Amino acid sequence: MIDFHMLAVQPVLGLTPYQPGKPIEELARELGLEPAKIVKLASNENPLGPPPKALEAIRRALPETARYPDGSGFSLKHKLARKLGVQPQQITLGNGSNDVLDLIARVFLGPGRGAVFSEHAFAVYPIATQAVGAGARVAPAHDGSRGPRYGHDLGAMLDQVSGDTTVAFIANPNNPTGTYVTRKQLEDFLTALPERVIAVVDEAYSEYVERDDYPDALAWLDRFPNLIVTRTFSKAYGLAGLRVGYAVSHPQVAELLNRVRQPFNVNHLALAAAEAALDDEAHLRKTCRTNREGLMQLEAAFQRLGLDYIPSIGNFITVDVGREAVPVFDALLRQGVIVRPVANYGLPNHLRVSVGTAAENDAFITALERVLG
Ligand SMILES: *Cc1c(COP(=O)(O)O)cnc(C)c1O
Numbered sequence: 074m075i076d077f078h079m080l081a082v083q084p085v086l087g088l089t090p091y092q093p094g095k096p097i098e099e100l101a102r103e104l105g106l107e108p109a110k111i112v113k114l115a116s117n118e119n120p121l122g123p124p125p126k127a128l129e130a131i132r133r134a135l136p137e138t139a140r141y142p143d144g145s146g147f148s149l150k151h152k153l154a155r156k157l158g159v160q161p162q163q164i165t166l167g168n169g170s171n172d173v174l175d176l177i178a179r180v181f182l183g184p185g186r187g188a189v190f191s192e193h194a195f196a197v198y199p200i201a202t203q204a205v206g207a208g209a210r211v212a213p214a215h216d217g218s219r220g221p222r223y224g225h226d227l228g229a230m231l232d233q234v235s236g237d238t239t240v241a242f243i244a245n246p247n248n249p250t251g252t253y254v255t256r257k258q259l260e261d262f263l264t265a266l267p268e269r270v271i272a273v274v275d276e277a278y279s280e281y282v283e284r285d286d287y288p289d290a291l292a293w294l295d296r297f298p299n300l301i302v303t304r305t306f307s308k309a310y311g312l313a314g315l316r317v318g319y320a321v322s323h324p325q326v327a328e329l330l331n332r333v334r335q336p337f338n339v340n341h342l343a344l345a346a347a348e349a350a351l352d353d354e355a356h357l358r359k360t361c362r363t364n365r366e367g368l369m370q371l372e373a374a375f376q377r378l379g380l381d382y383i384p385s386i387g388n389f390i391t392v393d394v395g396r397e398a399v400p401v402f403d404a405l406l407r408q409g410v411i412v413r414p415v416a417n418y419g420l421p422n423h424l425r426v427s428v429g430t431a432a433e434n435d436a437f438i439t440a441l442e443r444v445l446g
Contacts, residue, residue, distance in 0.1 A: 084206040091196055095411050106409060112436045114427040115411045117248065117278075117389045119311030121363060121430070123346070124356035127312060130349035131342050142341035149339075149348045153319060156351060157291055162324040165331060168338045170277060170305040170318025174201050174242075176330045177301060177320070181239045181271050182207035189233045190242040191225040193250050193418050195275065198242040210235070214250075223383055223420070224252030227262040234270060241266065244275040245290070246282065249415045249425040251385025256288035263297045271326070273301045277318075278387040280309035280357060281364055287386070291321055298323045306343075308388060309360050310350045315343040364388045367428035374438040378445065389427045391415060394445065398424050401444055408440035 078086060094115030101108040146166040154161040167173035178201040182188055187208035190198040194211075202209045212229035215222055225243060234241065243262075246253040254262075259274070266272055274290045290302045305318035317339055320330065339347075350356075371390050375382045381393040394401045402414040402424060413425040426437060 082206075084203055088200060088203055089417075091200055092417060094413055095406070097411070100406060100409070100411055104407070104409065111409045111411065112429065112433045113411045114389075114429050114433060114437055115413045115425075116313065117308055117387070117427045118313050119309065119360055119388075120367075120428070120433060121311065121356065121360055123311040124350045124353035126349040126353035126356070127310075127346040130345040134342055134345035138341055140341070142337050142339065142344055144336045146339055146344060149317075149344050152348050152351055157321060159291065159294065159321055160324065163294065163321050163327055165320040165322065165327045165334065166339045166344075167318045167320070168335075168340075168343075169307060169316040170275070170303045170320070171197055172316070172338055173303050173318055173320045173330070174198070174273070174275070175204070176333055177240065177271065177273055178202060178205045178207070179333045180329045185237060186239045187235065187237045188240045188242060189230050189238055189270075191230060191247070193223050193247065193420065194225065194242060195244045195248050196417065198244075202240075207239075208237070210238070215252075220258075221250075221252045221384070223250040225254055227254055227258050231262060231265055234266065238270050240271045240273060242273045242275065244277070245288070246278050246385070246387045248277065248387065249389065249391050249413070249418055249420070249423075250383050251387045251390055252383065253282070253284065253287060253386050255286040257286070259288045259290065260293070263293060263300060266299070268299050271299050271301060272297065273303060275303045277303070277305045277308055279304060281361055281388050282386050283361075283365070284386055294321065294323065298326075301326060306347045306350055309357060309364075310347070311356070311360065312343070312346055312350060315340070315346055317343045317347045363430065364428050367431065367434050370431060370434045371426065371428065371438070374434075374441075378442065383423075389425055391420065391423045391425045393422050394424055394441075396422060398422050401441075404444040405437075405440050408443065410437050410440045412437065 150161040150164045184206040188202040192214040210233040212233045215226045301322040307313035
């Protein structure tokens with residue numbers, strides 16, 4: 074028989090697939106438990122569920138499902154543009170912001186080109202980079218002396234920019250570390266970055282952030298035309314299962330991304346739900362409050378248990394369990410709690426825990442205490 078590896082293009086042979094959080098149904102099957110008994114804090118999803126207004130919009134949109142969606146996303150783009158204070162031509166919609174990151178890689182990366190990102194940065198950057206045959210340069214993260222430990226060191230990232238660099242990926246805040254770069258740090262970085270390098274500022278968690286020194290990168294799009302800001306409806310907006318995200322950029326960049334975009338990359342229900350989600354401010358406020366309280370609850374528990382954690386401004390927190398984390402992860406699974414090991418991010422003793430409802434956080438803390446003995 075043919076070895077199909079011989080047929081695959083070279084970049085694909087070196088790829089390792091993204092490891093998603095373990096689905097509830099899968100663990101329920103393995104443990105012979107009711108899915109409702111399982112606590113999943115593994116994929117930074119909204120523990121309150123989708124916005125009620127989005128659910129209503131989905132119900133209204135269902136009868137039109139036999140038709141192709143609006144491939145231009147006209148209505149959602151216009152609504153987003155108004156909300157964000159940009160032009161609709163600056164927006165690119167994606168099947169999740171992951172899709173947008175892939176579009177960016179296809180347009181601006183490729184063989185002979187390179188991307189720069191930080192150690193411990195979101196796992197999709199190396200995958201998107203390698204998938205198109207581009208090289209990756211990884212900057213060491215802060216060691217704790219000049220910035221938050223494990224956080225992006227933008228100075229070190231600048232040092233990695235070389236003649237073939239065409240894209241720099243910055244997650245703000247970063248997943249899985251929950252760390253962020255400040256307005257001043259990002260502004261200095263963008264000022265120093267050559268204009269020929271596309272700066273992708275991934276703001277998947279921006280709606281959760283409550284820090285005065287967190288930058289509003291969108292406000293810099295005119296000043297730095299090489300800037301792309303990406304956001305998503307998967308996290309605070311509670312629509313991870315529908316897959317909608319977007320980029321905001323210079324219109325010419327958006328036009329280029331549009332050339333490689335699948336014509337109907339965002340589905341009909343997702344378009345309707347995302348638009349309605351933008352109107353559900355009550356749900357967003359409640360989401361952020363639940364998250365703020367949940368973070369405090371988890372931090373207090375880690376302090377009580379004497380566990381180090383990485384201070385987070387996202388909807389997750391990464392904790393050092395003081396030993397190899399995979400066995401702890403496995404033991405938590407047997408307690409019906411799904412979290413995320415992050416050894417693949419260079420953090421072998423850490424677990425990433427999404428912030429759940431107070432009851433879910435409690436269940437996790439109780440299980441963790443039991444497991445750690
Ligand atoms: C979750 C996440 C995304 C994207 O999620 P989508 O569901 O594809 O929109 C992007 N960046 C970071 C840092 C994330 O954690």
